[in-house]
Amino acid sequence: xxxxxxxxxxxxxxxxxxxxxxxxxxxxxxxxxxxxxxxxxxxxxxxxxxxxxxxxxxxxxxxxxxxxxxxxxxxxxxxxxxxxxxxxxxxxxxxxxxxxxxxxxxxxxxxxxxxxxxxxxxxxxxxxxxxxxxxxxxxxxxxxxxxxxxxxxxxxxxxxxxxxxxxxxxxxxxxxxxxxxxxxxxxxxxxxxxxxxxxxxxxxxxxxxxxxxxxxxxxxxxxxxxxxxxxxxxxxxxxxxxxxxxxxxxxxxxxxxxxxxxxxxxxxxxxxxxxxxxxxxxxxxxxxxxxxxxxxxxxxxxxxxxxxxxxxxxxxxxxxxxxxxxxxxxxxxxxxxxxxxxxxxxxxxxxxx
Amino acid sequence: xxxxxxxxxxxxxxxxxxxxxxxxxxxxxxxxxxxxxxxxxxxxxxxxxxxxxxxxxxxxxxxxxxxxxxxxxxxxxxxxxxxxxxxxxxxxxxxxxxxxxxxxxxxxxxxxxxxxxxxxxxxxxxxxxxxxxxxxxxxxxxxxxxxxxxxxxxxxxxxxxxxxxxxxxxxxxxxxxxxxxxxxxxxxxxxxxxxxxxxxxxxxxxxxxxxxxxxxxxxxxxxxxxxxxxxxxxxxxxxxxxxxxxxxxxxxxxxxxx
Numbered sequence: 352x353x354x355x356x357x358x359x360x361x362x363x364x365x366x367x368x369x370x371x372x373x374x375x376x377x378x379x380x381x382x383x384x385x386x387x388x389x390x391x392x393x394x395x396x397x398x399x400x401x402x403x404x405x406x407x408x409x410x411x412x413x414x415x416x417x418x419x420x421x422x423x424x425x426x427x428x429x430x431x432x433x434x435x436x437x438x439x440x441x442x443x444x445x446x447x448x449x450x451x452x453x454x455x456x457x458x459x460x461x462x463x464x465x466x467x468x469x470x471x472x473x474x475x476x477x478x479x480x481x482x483x484x485x486x487x488x489x490x491x492x493x494x495x496x497x498x499x500x501x502x503x504x505x506x507x508x509x510x511x512x513x514x515x516x517x518x519x520x521x522x523x524x525x526x527x528x529x530x531x532x533x534x535x536x537x538x539x540x541x542x543x544x545x546x547x548x549x550x551x552x553x554x555x556x557x558x559x560x561x562x563x564x565x566x567x568x569x570x571x572x573x574x575x576x577x578x579x580x581x582x583x584x585x586x587x588x589x590x591x592x593x594x595x596x597x598x599x600x601x602x603x604x605x606x607x608x609x610x611x612x613x614x615x616x617x618x619x620x621x622x623x624x625x626x627x628x629x630x631x632x633x634x635x636x637x638x639x640x641x642x643x644x645x646x647x648x649x650x651x652x653x654x655x656x657x658x659x660x661x662x663x664x665x666x667x668x669x670x671x672x673x674x675x676x677x678x679x680x681x682x683x684x685x686x687x688x689x690x691x692x693x694x695x696x697x698x699x700x701x702x703x704x
Numbered sequence: 705x706x707x708x709x710x711x712x713x714x715x716x717x718x719x720x721x722x723x724x725x726x727x728x729x730x731x732x733x734x735x736x737x738x739x740x741x742x743x744x745x746x747x748x749x750x751x752x753x754x755x756x757x758x759x760x761x762x763x764x765x766x767x768x769x770x771x772x773x774x775x776x777x778x779x780x781x782x783x784x785x786x787x788x789x790x791x792x793x794x795x796x797x798x799x800x801x802x803x804x805x806x807x808x809x810x811x812x813x814x815x816x817x818x819x820x821x822x823x824x825x826x827x828x829x830x831x832x833x834x835x836x837x838x839x840x841x842x843x844x845x846x847x848x849x850x851x852x853x854x855x856x857x858x859x860x861x862x863x864x865x866x867x868x869x870x871x872x873x874x875x876x877x878x879x880x881x882x883x884x885x886x887x888x889x890x891x892x893x894x895x896x897x898x899x900x901x902x903x904x905x906x907x908x909x910x911x912x913x914x915x916x917x918x919x920x921x922x923x924x925x926x927x928x929x930x931x932x933x934x935x936x937x938x939x940x941x942x943x944x945x946x947x948x949x950x951x952x953x954x955x956x957x958x959x960x961x962x
Contacts, residue, residue: 554825561824561831562810562817569800569811576798579760580878581786581815590821636802 362556365639369552372646373545380541388653397544398424398606400645401551403629404638405598408555410627411636412564413591414571415473416481419488420626423596425618426464427457427603429495432532433507435608436525439536440502446538453538454547454604461600462593464491469592473585488623495615500526531614532607539609547605551598552638558594567591632673711774713738713914714759714882719768720938721758728754729938732768736882736931741908742916743929743946747958751938752918753795756884759916760792761785773881787815791880793871795887795918801860805851805870808859809842812877842877848910849873849903865896869903876907883907885917889924897921901928926950934958 376393379385385393402424409417431453438449472483499510503522510516513528526532558564569577570584577584607613629648633640651669655662676682712735719732729751736742744752757763759770761782770777772788780788791812800808817838823831846852849869854862859870868888875883888904889897901924908915919925925932926946934941934949936958942949949955 557825557827558821561821561835562814562819563821563824565803565807565811566814568803568807569814572800572802573798575762575782576794576800577811578782579762579786579792580812580874581783582811583783 361637361639362552362560365552365556365642366549368639368642369545369548372642373541377541388656389650392649392653393541394539394544394609395606396646396649397541397548398602398609399626399629399649400548400602400642401544401605402599402602402626403633403641403645404548404551404555405595405602406626407630407633407636407638407641408558408598409591409595410630411634412559412571413567413588413595415588415592416477416484416627417592417595418481418485418620418623418627419468419491420595420599421618421620421622422488422491423461423465423599424603424606424622425492425495425615426461427454427600428607428613428618429498429526429532429603429615430457430460430600431604431607432525432535433500435535435538436502436523437507440523444536446536446540447543449536450538450540450543450605450608453608454543454601457604457607458597458601461603462597465593465596465599466589468596469589473588473592485620485623489620492615492618495526496529496531498526499524499528529614529616531612531617532610533612535608535611535613537609537611539605544605547601548642551601554594555598555638558590563587563590628670632670632677634677710737712736713773714916715771715774716755716759717769717771719755719758719765719770721754721763721766727938729758729935730767732935732938732940734933734940734943736914736916738914739908739912740914740931741904741929742914743925743932744916744918744935745920745922745925745932745949746935746941750935752935753886754938755935756792756886756918759785759884760790786878786880789879789881790884791875791878791882792884793868793875793886793888795890797864797867797871799859799867799871799874801858803859804855805857805859805862806839806842806846806855808870808874809845809877810838812874813838813841814878816879845873845877848906850899865892868892868900872903872907876911881913883913883915885915885919887918887920889919889921897924900924904928 380390380393402420406417406420409415434453434456435449438452443449468487472480472487475483497511499513499516501508501516501518501522501524503519505519508516508518524533566577566582566587567590569582570587574584629645630641632648633642633644652662652666655665658665714736716732716734720730721728732755744755746752754763758765761777761780772790775788777785777788800811803811817834819828819831819834843852843855846855849872851866851870851873854866859867862870872885872888889900892900904915905928929946931943932946932949933943934955941958942952942955
């Protein structure tokens with residue numbers, strides 16, 4: 352029963368997995384083996400992974416259920432659209448530079464709003480906290496859904512009412528209410544997505560294995576004991592919340608720069624739940640698992656497309672089966688024994704953390 | 705021991721707390737001197753753990769004052785009380801069960817790190833220096849508590865006796881001036897209790913701190929404590945050396961009845 356703690360090994364496994372996946376998929380995509388359907392999923396998968404890693408910081412490491420991650424993604428996405436619009440308008444068009452600035456801005460804005468939100472939210476615990484994050488996520492999306500924003504030589508024009516924006520001839524609408532962002536010059540690439548995943552992993556692992564990371568986990572395990580060793584639980588939970596929100600923003604920015612148009616309703620409650628499913632399925636606090644679960648669950652609906660109308664039904668069934676199998680003690684033990692037997696017989700079994 | 709001309713590390717004056725209409729502790733006066741092992745005993749429900757909760761500021765006392773090295777603790781919260789130098793263990797063990805044994809100890813050192821999140825993310829020299837030092841200190845502490853071989857184990861997987869010891873090790877990692885132990889020998893067999901006693905003495909001698917412990921094991925209390933405070937119904941019943949307490953008729957009455 353003695354299970355070794357293996358955070359360092361975990362991080363190495365995660366990094367190797369991400370790098371290996373990137374190399375394999377790049378080669379396949381370069382050789383045209385992926386097809387349009389799957390190639391178009393490469394960047395979204397990276398977005399979802401980053402958002403899920405961020406959410407795992409909050410749900411797995413800090414132990415607070417957050418149902419508003421899609422809200423932070425939308426914030427990042429629309430920040431990116433505005434920043435990119437402004438940059439393009441002023442003649443900055445190099446995709447890499449635009450994307451970098453957009454992701455930085457998306458991260459900062461989402462992180463800042465996450466910090467603002469954490470002030471009222473972290474006064475609550477458990478289910479109540481989850482409900483409030485859900486509400487905040489909805490509020491962000493619904494506000495953005497009513498925003499009209501355009502840019503011309505006089506600067507940005509903003510309104511909550513359609514057609515009230517008077518712009519110069521060279522003006523361009525960036526966000527048109529329910530239509531969402533329009534005419535975005537896409538800048539995202541699989542390479543950028545890969546780098547963003549790697550950076551998020553490094554940030555999360557480095558924080559996890561530091562003073563504040565330990566404090567965050569201590570508050571999760573036993574808040575009273577944590578306070579008696581001098582840990583301020585609210586400050587630590589705020590840190591986890593802000594990192595989670597900031598990574599959500601970064602993911603959103605990458606997502607926003609991947610489509611020439613998208614609506615705010617894309618980032619609804621369902622997306623928050625979907626990301627939560629990736630996290631729970633991958634394992635709370637388990638980043639490698641999160642990456643695998645996200646990749647599989649993003650690809651699965653595409654694989655199941657041949658089932659036409661039964662697609663989502665089968666998807667749900669597969670999800671339930673995976674949940675049962677991965678959480679069943681007996682099955683887990685069997686798998687573990689199987690693995691050990693394989694190791695003992697010297698065949699070198701494959702394991703993942 | 706010439707206690708009277710030394711300054712007490714902990715001084716409690718007329719301490720009291722009410723929960724609604726119930727007075728749990730009242731008019732408690734006590735002093736704990738540096739490098740002294742002090743016992744807090746009393747029948748069940750006498751208010752011993754309530755006193756610990758007031759000392760660590762988990763409960764805000766209704767009346768009275770607490771001084772640590774002459775400093776009034778009135779306005780402090782539990783976090784600040786820990787930073788001021790009071791560490792404790794719990795009657796029902798409260799470890800960070802999903803973290804490794806050594807990380808539990810390092811968590812106790814939380815306020816003795818001087819790097820920030822940027823140092824952590826970019827793994828600066830300061831981060832590596834301080835983490836290395838913390839790792840060494842934590843391993844030394846584990847050595848003292850005979851937990852070295854379990855360093856990388858998840859705390860929740862430790863046997864009961866080791867969990868108790870780890871809780872003390874974590875408390876010591878905060879570098880306290882006063883250590884509060886709430887029933888450290890609860891659930892231990894005689895041999896484990898024997899080891900624990902030796903360990904408590906070692907902690908005192910090694911770290912030169914004062915220890916206040918709640919315990920029901922009278923043999924342990926009488927052997928290890930140099931001074932004992934007896935509580936009954938939230939009031940001070942008696943105090944003195946173990947010999948004085950053992951022969952005190954009030955104490956005998958409170959424990960055995962008339």
